[in-house]
Structures are given as structure tokens and as C-alpha cells.
Amino acid sequence: MFRFFVLLFCLCIGFSSYARMNKVNNELLADLKELSSAKMQGRKTGSSGSHKAAQYIIDRYTDIKLKSLTTEYRQTFDYKSGFWSIKKGENIVGVLLSDNPNANYIAITAHYDHLGHSGSKIYYGADDNASGVAAMINIAKNLKTQNLKHHYIFIATDAEETGLYGAKAFLNSNLIDTTKIVLNINLDMLAVAPRQKQLYAFSSKTMKPYKALIEQKNNTTMTQFISSNRKMNIKLKTQKVDWRNASDHAIFRKHHIPFIYFCVGTHKYYHTTKDKFENISPKYYVASVKHIYQTILSLDTIQL
Ligand SMILES: [Zn+2]
Incomplete structure (x- = not known):
């Protein structure tokens, strides 16, 4: 009888952690789906769709109870577009503080803007980069515990x-003492599985000692460390893309801040109207976000 109760107890514990995991995974996918839905209209900077996406992220930061450094997490900024025109952008910035007041910062970035729409043709940007934003929210929620x-x-x-203007505006602001940022983790395109199921961790040379810690593998995804001292280009149709400058980590790199850029590389849906929720790989995405979270937890224990 005792054995029966032990078994029952174990099953209950197993089921409740399974149920919690499922809830968290469902939330992750629901965030991605919502951010890439038609009502966000492709999230072009300054558009009404972009404002809806910003509000959605604010609501999620509020749920998680991240600290705000501004009004409603908003950091608005101006940037030059072309020769004459000045446009407005808005980063959404939340903070999670360690109990140690002298701790350094790890900055996690994911861009939420995308290409917008042309008439009724919407560039949904599910992989680019609703996937990175949803992952960042999921990671924040888990780190909170x-x-x-x-x-x-x-x-x-x-x-x-x-033109990476949001990252530039953040690093030129005084929201925090940016000299205390010891690592940038940039998330941009995580949800369309490459053929070999790699998740690339394109990193600054300074992260080389942590290669073994960053590389993880299971049946669904495989994190592969690539050091930026190899000039890495990836083929994108006929052009080649320099990964070092491909996304927001490039600005942290210019400020001599170590970085890890997690991404799947490019694929056939990139910057097309087919980059939508129906074309992502949910199982691979969930497994990849879990790898990234576990990497962050391991790095957190190290004096970076
Ligand atoms: Zn992107």
C-alpha cells in the first residue's frame, strides 16, 4: 500500500510539473502568435500595429512585475531617417534586480519592429522577430523565480x-550605468528549424571559455557556438550577410561589450509575407528557448 501511495505521489508531482511546463510553453507560443497576428500589421516602427505590439509587451512586463525605469517601461527616442527627416521609435525596457546591489548587468535584447505591410500584404514577422520577443518574455518570467x-x-x-536605432538609443541613454553591462544576449529569429536543427550562438571572442557551457544538444535542437574571430558570412539568396553586424548585438560589440547572438540563420521565409505563425517549428522553438534559458542560468553563476 505504501508503495502505491509513493507511486501516486510521484505521479502527482510529475504531472503538476508537466502541467506547469506545458502552461509556460503554451504562453511562449501564445505570445509569439499574438505578436505576429494580423492586428499587429507587421509592427513597422511608428505605425499603429507597432504601438499595439509595444502595449502587449508592456502588459506582459507588468504581469511579470519587472521594474520600470521610465513611465510604463517606455524609452522613446528620435532617429534620423534619410537626410532630413527625424522619426520616433520606442524601446520597451524592464529590469529584474539581484539582491546584490553591486551586481553587474546582463542585457537581453530582442527587436519587436518588423517591415509592416504593403496594402493587404502583411509581413507578419513571426520568426523575425516575434520569436525573440516571446522568448525574452518567457526567460524574464522564469528568471524571476x-x-x-x-x-x-x-x-x-x-x-x-x-538601422539598429533602438539599440543605439539604449546604449546612448543613461537609463542604467552601461559600463556595468558585462554581457548582451541578443535574440533574433529562433523559431524556424534549420535542417540540422542547429541553434547558432554567434559570440564575441571573449565568450570562448564558455563554449562547452553554451553548446547543448538534445533530439530536437543543438546549440552550436561560433566565435566572431572567424569572419562569418551566411548566404542569403545572392547576397551574403555579415553576422557580426546582422542585429542589435552589433551595437553592443561597438561598445566593447561581450555578446551572444542566438539565431537560426536565414531561411526561405526571411523577410517575406510567409514568415508567419503557421510556418514556425513549435517543438524546436520551445526546446531552443529552454537551451537559451539554461545557458543564462549557468552564466549567471559566473563572475563575467
Ligand atoms: Zn530580425
Whole structure:
């Protein structure tokens, strides 16, 4: 009889952690789906769709109870577009503080802007980059339950597609002492599985000692460390893309801040109207976000 109760107890514990995991995974996919839905109209900087996406991220930060450094997490900024015109962008910035007031910062970035729409043709940007933003929200929620050695700052950047302006505006601001940022983790395109199921961790040379810690593998996904001292180009149709400058981590790199850029590389849906929720790989995405979270937890224990 005792054995029966032990078995029953184990089954109940197993089921409740399974149920919790399922809930978290469902939330992750629901965030991605909502951010890439038709009502967000492709999230072009300054558009009404972009404002809806910003509000959605604010609501999620509020649920998680991230600290705000501004009014409603909003960091608005101006940027030059062409010769004459000045445009407005808006980063959404939330903070999770360690109990140690002298801790350094890990900055997690994911751009939420995309290409917008042309008439009724919507560039949904499910992989690019609703996937990175949903992952960042999921990671923030999970980190909130941990005893952390670093402070964390989560920056949903705007105006990335037009020139990494959100990341520039954040690093030129005084929202926090940016000299205390010891690592940038940039999430941009995580949800369309490459053929070999790789998740690339394109990293600054300074992260080389942590290669073994960053590389993880299971049946669904395989994180592969690539150091930026190899000049890495990936083929994109006929052009080649320099990964070092491909997304917001490039600005952290210019400020000599170590970085890890997690991404799937490019694929046939990239910057097309087919980059939509129906074309992502949910199982691969969930497994990849879990790898990234576990990497962050391991790095958190290290004096970076
Ligand atoms: Zn992107």
C-alpha cells in the first residue's frame, strides 16, 4: 500500500510539473502568435500595429512585475531617417534586480519592429522577430523565480530593421550605468528549424571559455557556438550577410561589450509575407528557448 501511495505521489508531482511546463510553453507560443497576428500589421516602427505590439509587451512586463525605469517601461527616442527627416521609435525596457546591489548587468535584447505591410500584404514577422520577443518574455518570467547573481535588463528594441536605432538609443541613454553591462544576449529569429536543427550562438571572442557551457544538444535542437574571430558570412539568396553586424548585438560589440547572438540563420521565409505563425517549428522553438534559458542560468553563476 505504501508503495502505491509513493507511486501516486510521484505521479502527482510529475504531472503538476508537466502541467506547469506545458502552461509556460503554451504562453511562449501564445505570445509569439499574438505578436505576429494580423492586428499587429507587421509592427513597422511608428505605425499603429507597432504601438499595439509595444502595449502587449508592456502588459506582459507588468504581469511579470519587472521594474520600470521610465513611465510604463517606455524609452522613446528620435532617429534620423534619410537626410532630413527625424522619426520616433520606442524601446520597451524592464529590469529584474539581484539582491546584490553591486551586481553587474546582463542585457537581453530582442527587436519587436518588423517591415509592416504593403496594402493587404502583411509581413507578419513571426520568426523575425516575434520569436525573440516571446522568448525574452518567457526567460524574464522564469528568471524571476531564481536567486540571481546579476541584474537583468530586458530591452524590446524598436527600429532595428532600419538601422539598429533602438539599440543605439539604449546604449546612448543613461537609463542604467552601461559600463556595468558585462554581457548582451541578443535574440533574433529562433523559431524556424534549420535542417540540422542547429541553434547558432554567434559570440564575441571573449565568450570562448564558455563554449562547452553554451553548446547543448538534445533530439530536437543543438546549440552550436561560433566565435566572431572567424569572419562569418551566411548566404542569403545572392547576397551574403555579415553576422557580426546582422542585429542589435552589433551595437553592443561597438561598445566593447561581450555578446551572444542566438539565431537560426536565414531561411526561405526571411523577410517575406510567409514568415508567419503557421510556418514556425513549435517543438524546436520551445526546446531552443529552454537551451537559451539554461545557458543564462549557468552564466549567471559566473563572475563575467
Ligand atoms: Zn530580425
